[in-house]
Amino acid sequence: MKYIEKLRNSGLRPTKQRLQICEVLFNRDKTFHFTINELEQRIKKHTDNKISLATIYNTIHAFEKKGYLKQIPINSNQTYFDTNVTDHHHFYDLKDEKLIDLEKSDVGPINILRKIDGKKIKSVEVLVKLED
Amino acid sequence: MKYIEKLRNSGLRPTKQRLQICEVLFNRDKTFHFTINELEQRIKKHTDNKISLATIYNTIHAFEKKGYLKQIPINSNQTYFDTNVTDHHHFYDLKDEKLIDLEKSDVGPINILRKIDGKKIKSVEVLVKLED
DNA sequence: CACTTTTTTAGAATCATTATAAACTGCAAA
């Protein structure tokens, strides 16, 4: 199993549940944008045994803390996550409520000219809302 | 009362509650970033009579629909609103959980090079997260 | 004033997320 090492290296025990969630999250070509609810549905389809909702939350938070996932800032009642943890941005299709990755090169350089004393910039995220 | 016309012009009856909320929201020098919870506290201090929480939600949504307020996309369990409805961006101080306006001129032009068929860009929002 | 429509309200309902505490599991040391 290719995810065992990954988990072990980051101090997470490679449990059956975590490995199955890894399969759903990372064993794919494109990056994956999801809410916990959507992920739960996919896990249900993909695996035979049930994984508790609490475990899904636990795992996603653990993965996020380890840097395997990113939260996407967006106004929604549900939290969106992204398997693409590189520095990039998003389109958000307001009608379909779907996210699309926007590579840094698609946006061009962003120069934050203002500085705040005693603070440093951790990230710069761009959300481009789309309508028909 | 200076807000009566504003409300009437947008088809909202200028009720006592709405006028009081207008005072708290708009009668200030700087732009105001808030959650419903914070707003409720301020209303409690500012006004003698109690305004129901449901009314606060109703009013904020009505004002947002009329374009007097904007939601700010951010990862938080609570929704943030902004009285600054001009096209601008935000710093978000992760430690203090506070927002700071970033004028467009502080960010410079943003050029979205990629296009999505059949969709047009409604807004471009930049969130700059700050750490110590 | 009489009547209609909008608004307010308290409280219930909903829904995402987090907490709890007991059972289970991976894993390292004996």
Add this chain to the structure above:
DNA sequence: TTTGCAGTTTATAATGATTCTAAAAAAGTG
């Protein structure tokens, strides 16, 4: 391999923001 224990999983309860409901109150109109 067995034992012991920290780390995990789990069902369920709890929380907290937000929305819904339906009845009362207020605003607008003639």
